[in-house]
Each structure stands twice: as C-alpha cells, then as structure tokens.
Amino acid sequence: MTTVARENGTVLDLKFDANGLITAVAVDADNGEVLMVAFMNREALERTLQTRKATYWSRSRSKFWVKGEESGHVQEVQDILIDCDQDCVLLKVRQKGVACHTGRRSCFYRSVLAMSGPESLKIIAEPLVDTKAVYASKK
Amino acid sequence: MTTVARENGTVLDLKFDANGLITAVAVDADNGEVLMVAFMNREALERTLQTRKATYWSRSRSKFWVKGEESGHVQEVQDILIDCDQDCVLLKVRQKGVACHTGRRSCFYRSVLAMSGPESLKIIAEPLVDTKAVYASKK
Numbered sequence: 050m051t052t053v054a055r056e057n058g059t060v061l062d063l064k065f066d067a068n069g070l071i072t073a074v075a076v077d078a079d080n081g082e083v084l085m086v087a088f089m090n091r092e093a094l095e096r097t098l099q100t101r102k103a104t105y106w107s108r109s110r111s112k113f114w115v116k117g118e119e120s121g122h123v124q125e126v127q128d129i130l131i132d133c134d135q136d137c138v139l140l141k142v143r144q145k146g147v148a149c150h151t152g153r154r155s156c157f158y159r160s161v162l163a164m165s166g167p168e169s170l171k172i173i174a175e176p177l178v179d180t181k182a183v184y185a186s187k188k
Numbered sequence: 189m190t191t192v193a194r195e196n197g198t199v200l201d202l203k204f205d206a207n208g209l210i211t212a213v214a215v216d217a218d219n220g221e222v223l224m225v226a227f228m229n230r231e232a233l234e235r236t237l238q239t240r241k242a243t244y245w246s247r248s249r250s251k252f253w254v255k256g257e258e259s260g261h262v263q264e265v266q267d268i269l270i271d272c273d274q275d276c277v278l279l280k281v282r283q284k285g286v287a288c289h290t291g292r293r294s295c296f297y298r299s300v301l302a303m304s305g306p307e308s309l310k311i312i313a314e315p316l317v318d319t320k321a322v323y324a325s326k327k
Contacts, residue, residue, distance in 0.1 A: 057290070059308065059311065061300060061303060061308040061309055076220075076222060081219065081221060083220075083222065085271070086211055086213060086276045094303070128299055129300040130296035130298060130299055131296065131299075132224070132225060133289065133290055133295045137295075149272055151272055157269035158272070161268040161270050163200070164230075164234050164237060165200060166199070168198050169198065170197070170270065
C-alpha cells in the first residue's frame with residue numbers, strides 16, 4: 050500500500066515496528082484523560098476489537114495482557130482510533146478502578162520539572178487504591 | 189535506580205528503548221484531545237523543557253524535529269508528565285493550527301471497524317487546512 054493510501058484511505062494497514070508492535074494509548078472515554086500507554090501486536094488489536102476489552106502485548110512477559118485480568122481493573126473499549134501513518138492506536142475506554150499498577154487512576158502522575166536532580170519530578174496524584182492488596186486478593 | 193525508586197520517586201530516570209527513544213503523546217492542554225504520538229531522545233526532551241516548544245526526534249529523517257518549524261503549526265508546551273516506568277511522556281500543549289500533516293487537528297481521524305476489508309476504517313474528521321499550500325509557502 051502506498052503512503053497516500055495508508056494515510057487517506059479506509060483500509061487498515063498497520064505499520065509495525067521491528068518487533069511487530071504498534072503503540073496503544075488508552076484514554077478515558079468520558080473525560081479524555083490519558084490513562085496509560087502500552088503496546089499491541091496484530092492479534093492483541095484483533096482480540097481488543099472482538100472482545101471490547103483492552104488487550105495489550107506485554108513486552109516484559111512476552112504474552113498477551115488483558116488489562117485488569119488480575120486486578121479486576123478492566124478497560125471496556127468504546128472506540129478505537131488509528132493515526133495517520135497507522136503505527137499507533139487510541140483506545141477510548143471505560144476504566145474500571147484505576148489504570149496504573151501503582152494505584153493511581155492514570156500512569157501520568159508526575160510532572161517533569163528538570164532533566165536531573167532530586168526534585169526533577171513533581172508528584173501530582175496519589176494512589177486511590179492499595180494495589181498490593183488488590184493483587185494479593187487474586188492469588 | 190531500582191524499579192520502586194523509578195516508579196515512586198521524584199528523580200527523572202528515563203527508560204529508553206533500544207534506539208534511545210521514549211514515546212511522546214501530545215494532547216491539547218485545554219480540552220485533552222490526543223493530537224499526535226511521536227518519539228523523543230534525551231536531548232529532544234531537554235530542548236522541549238528549555239524552549240517550551242515541542243521538539244521530537246524524527247526516526248525517518250534521523251534529526252531533531254521542532255514541531256511546526258516548517259508549517260508554523262507549533263506546539264507551546266504547558267506541562268510535561270511522565271509515566272510510571274518513565275518510558276513515555278505526555279505533553280500538554282497549545283497547538284497552533286493543526287497537529288497532523290494531513291491538515292486535521294489530530295492525527296487520530298479514523299475509527300477502526302474491522303481488521304481487514306475496504307471499509308475497515310471510518311473517517312471521522314476532515315482536513316481543516318490545505319497542508320500542501322502550507323508547506324509550499326514555506327519553500
């Protein structure tokens with residue numbers, strides 16, 4: 050497919066990186082807040098489309114990762130958008146509980162103030178749930 | 189730095205991929221709309237922090253890319269957030285003009301309906317500006 054067709058057309062033609070992955074950004078379907086960024090391979094996107102439950106590819110564990118399958122903090126997918134060059138998808142989700150494994154609603158809970166130093170980041174959101182307890186209760 | 193310190197601390201400790209890059213998501217500072225997703229190396233983030241103009245690393249051109257330097261569609265950076273494992277930043281920007289080179293406000297102008305087929309994507313936003321004219325006028 051040509052670049053023009055990929056960018057202007059109506060045919061899905063994913064542009065994977067060297068590892069067969071695309072970037073996936075999950076945002077709250079109601080207020081647009083960015084919740085997390087992860088990765089998908091083709092099958093993860095297909096499973097997400099079919100089940101409407103956000104399913105990523107875990108690079109660290111080399112396996113499919115149905116978001117919330119352990120914690121219960123699932124993401125019900127309302128819509129999936131794709132960007133111009135088809136190497137990134139945007140998931141509009143209904144987030145049950147919290148998106149971040151630290152217990153925050155969003156993984157983006159720190160503001161960057163400087164490139165180095167003991168206070169180069171400023172914490173702007175605190176955990177809403179005790180995720181240690183959440184994961185322990187599932188074991 | 190330990191994983192715990194990286195995730196809970198206040199010290200910037202970027203986790204780069206094999207190419208020395210992190211993902212950067214730009215959102216409209218006013219309404220939260222996701223505008224685009226690109227990449228940064230350490231120096232791109234440093235330049236962005238210093239100049240408050242979103243500066244990415246172009247993988248296709250292997251050079252720094254001050255967003256809007258040709259088109260005039262610059263991104264004034266209001267805030268930079270970093271995610272839990274420090275491999276992704278979220279830029280809250282004031283977008284001048286449009287973010288997408290196709291002339292749309294956002295790069296996410298198509299909804300994914302299916303994994304294949306001639307109508308697997310549905311176009312949900314049309315170009316606001318004629319980007320051919322924008323780039324031509326700068327030459």
